[in-house]
Amino acid sequence: MSTRPFRSIASVLIQRTIVLAVLCMVVVFLVQSWLLRSEHQTQFEAVMSDVANTSVPLLAAALWDIETQAVQAQLQFIAKKPAIGFARLQAAGGQVFEAGNSELAQQEAIRSITIYAPHGTQALGVLHLSGNPQYLWQGLQAEALRILLGYSALTASICALIAFMLKQLLQKPLSTVAGFASELTPHQLTTPLRLNRAPQPHSDEIDLLEQGVVKLQTALHEHIHNLDDLVDERTAQLEKLLEEIRHLSVTDGLTGCYNRRALQDKLPEEIERAQRYHRPLAVVFMDIDHFKQFNDQHGHQLGDEVLRSAAKHVASTLRQGVDWIARYGGEEFVLVLPETPLEAAIAIAHRLCDALPQHAVPNPRGGSVYISASFGVTAYRPGEDALALLSRADTLVYQAKSAGRQQVVAGA
Missing domain, CATH: 1.20.58 (Methane Monooxygenase Hydroxylase; Chain G, domain 1)
Known part of the structure; x- marks a missing residue:
């Protein structure tokens, strides 16, 4: 997030409006000063023309009649004009008459007028006129004050109007949007x-x-x-x-039964349940007879079909959601029968032992084959683990196979 200080758009616009107004005021003042100076120059020329037309004839008459008081009075009249600061008349006889601001006596005359005798060409003297610098300066000050006051009032009014409009049209909605976005x-x-x-x-x-x-x-x-x-x-x-x-x-990929890993995970759970609630639990170990001969004589394809068919047939006889079957390895299967005493498990094993030889397995090469299996049946003993239970069932199925196969051997 930016760490720059916050400044509203309205304040920036007002500040820039003020700066622009000041610049405009300076430009207007400079233009007005130039115009005022030109105006004063025009006025000074008009004053010079008036002096030449009215005062010079009177000075000529006074000099011709040697009326010094009238000459001095006329000079004072001329010097009182706002545009003229100092007047000096140097008579042909050597007399000098002065009027006005004596501090401007050393200033170079900006206008010299020769005075001739009435009805003649004889020069009676020279009138030197110096301008009044305060006249122009005072005019500039008055104009600057007028511009300053006028523009200040106008700028203040415009800024106040802009501030009001910006607050209503821009600042309030933008502040609402900014606050909404910051709290979103x-x-x-x-x-x-x-x-x-x-x-x-x-x-x-x-x-x-x-x-x-x-x-x-x-x-x-x-x-x-x-x-x-x-x-x-x-x-x-x-x-x-x-x-x-x-x-x-x-799951075993070939038969769809549970695999040995599932047996190792689920059988301890069944044992724990049977032990906790003192319920019976039986295990049937099934081994398909002469399975190696199927593979050797008919190929592994038939062997796989035998395993699938046997597993499907056995699973169809079990209670759904209660009993389950797992492939222990090769042609060996384990049936786990919860809530089943040993006598009931033995009956199930005999029923399967009798039914399997009647179940035909299609041979992919033609015809059908029939299979049989040996069964070892045992029940859970309180306190024993899954390995001991499976080991006892494995021993019993081995006894069934040793006794001639296709039979059931049980033991508590």
């Missing part, structure tokens, strides 16, 4: 943005911003919803795959 959390994505603006006959950038935020919220909500659906779908697929993997991990 994943759990509030569906919370609508409300600017509560007055109805307008047209839309503007704020409306577009509001529409964009709403559109973004809608898109995010739909995306998250789609992600949830996708996650649910992927989770279901994963659970299905895991179930298939788990099923494959405990």
